[in-house]
Ligand SMILES: Cc1cc2nc3c(=O)[nH]c(=O)nc-3n(C[C@H](O)[C@H](O)[C@H](O)COP(=O)(O)O)c2cc1C
Ligand code: SF4
């Protein structure tokens with residue numbers, strides 16, 4: 290069930306028990322069919338577990354959509370050195386609010402997913418890297434971990450399988466860039482959370498120099514269901530290339546914002562107008578950012594036929610990212626919002642790469658100038674040129690994330706920039 | 720464990736701290752409230768304060784239960800360097816902020832160069848580099864909250880707490896800062912006050928919330944935040 294609102298047409302797999310306090314306890318989780326999949330997986334060989342997940346076609350929910358089973362298969366099949374699994378619970382992409390809910394409502398679902406994945410990649414230790422701000426979710430999760438340890442579900446000879454898998458909740462300290470997988474590994478090692486140059490890839494030399502896999506919370510939460518019911522079962526939802534269900538985080542100007550779980554390929558307009566009750570105050574829709582603030586804007590026209598799967602959103606002109614649908618009504622001041630987003634990236638840039646460090650700063654300065662009514666039309670060209678130079682030239686894609694909202698807003702809402710520049714007219718200014 | 724009895728994290732997780740959260744609160748009986756579809760308000764999901772905030776700038780690193788936790792943390796990682804963030808977290812929990820001197824002490828505790836520890840500590844925004852008020856009010860003004868009036872909420876906090884952005888109010892109660900997305904975008908505006916999230920906040924609700932927080936401060940001015 291979506292939380293706080295739900296809709297009859299949802300397909301609740303991961304979110305089924307949101308809002309049920311009992312589901313947070315070990316007994317409550319077992320009563321809901323928990324840990325059956327883990328027991329099944331532990332009796333299988335790691336290679337077979339990977340095959341099952343490959344068959345499901347499950348794609349990473351952290352933003353890039355890389356198939357989870359294939360990522361796991363990159364790990365060395367012989368364990369010569371320690372292997373690690375990192376669960377990426379550093380959710381910080383503006384517009385995204387699903388992982389915190391998964392952690393605090395279904396902590397055992399995440400533990401189960403982590404342990405199955407750890408078995409598949411032969412990891413002896415799982416680090417769940419939780420965002421530092423998540424005090425409450427982390428406490429709930431820590432309590433569940435403790436309960437699972439006491440019950441012999443984590444640790445030495447877990448569930449009598451003869452394997453040993455440990456799990457540690459690691460708490461971050463506030464840095465968006467630690468969500469990037471190599472930044473996360475550096476941070477876990479007690480360093481600044483600066484992304485690393487690849488190669489070496491994490492599966493070869495990751496955290497502590499050992500073979501490592503990083504997966505998002507939602508990816509791992511889907512795993513127990515796939516193991517319990519089979520990869521084919523998971524494919525009954527979604528599309529050929531984007532199978533399964535996905536949690537859509539809808540925020541902004543809709544009547545009923547929240548997390549809703551639907552099969553991938555769900556129509557965006559239905560999500561906004563039916564499921565979320567439409568635009569609040571009976572306003573018209575202006576724009577949508579469909580995948581968190583790092584992806585391009587979609588104009589109202591582009592939203593109409595947009596299907597929410599990895600391919601569909603690209604076709605419409607943006608990216609699915611983590612399916613964080615940010616809805617903006619006609620009164621939205623686009624320039625103001627883009628400036629605020631650019632400030633976020635300028636603040637969160639780790640500063641290693643010149644295009645990102647300098648570029649994001651200049652973008653903010655120019656956008657502020659435009660917003661203050663001191664901009665020129667030339668500034669728009671400068672913004673396009675700076676962001677072009679920031680794309681594909683840096684260690685990680687944070688830099689590209691600045692370009693997405695800036696370029697797409699200038700392309701799709703040029704009129705608003707021009708109205709501000711030529712006549713000082715702002716949208717939404719009452 | 721019975722409802723109403725605070726329990727402590729025995730530290731399996733190593734670094735998530737000691738807390739005063741009743742079983743009922745962890746289970747959600749206490750703070751889930753009525754689900755919106757059953758007639759409740761979405762804000763019913765608001766979390767409770769629970770983190771024990773010890774604020775003794777001169778407290779030793781570490782002794783008593785904190786030493787125990789520090790020792791547990793060390794068992795969870797393959798090397799000492801990896802315990803740096805959890806150790807700084809613990810130091811901040813004890814002292815309230817992480818001063819340059821605290822960084823140096825942590826460095827010697829973990830056998831790391833002091834300059835290295837300073838370099839790491841300053842990378843992360845959650846380490847308070849200077850003392851803050853009893854309540855650290857972090858207003859998310861990122862996109863989803865911004866669309867729903869976060870800037871008004873921020874202004875209201877500044878006006879009613881009578882302080883400037885990033886400064887602490889004269890009575891030592893409130894430090895108000897802007898925060899980046901807190902991952903509660905569907906519950907805009909989201910504000911984090913010490914360890915608790917307050918969701919679906921509007922500018923109108925600010926004075927009442929501030930009064931509520933003030934009432935938690937004891938007569939000696941030594942109340943704990945949350
Ligand atoms: C700047 C940046 C921030 C990121 N933040 C997150 C995040 O908060 N959570 C997350 O799961 N993935 C995040 N990612 C993606 C991760 O690098 C990584 O691809 C993901 O955790 C892999 O998990 P998955 O394959 O299960 O999706 C981020 C990437 C970048 C470049
Ligand atoms: S692109 Fe930006 S955030 Fe990423 S490594 Fe380079 S400077 Fe750091």
Ligand code: FES
Nearest residue numbers: 859864900901904
């Ligand atoms: S934008 Fe405010 S919590 Fe995400």
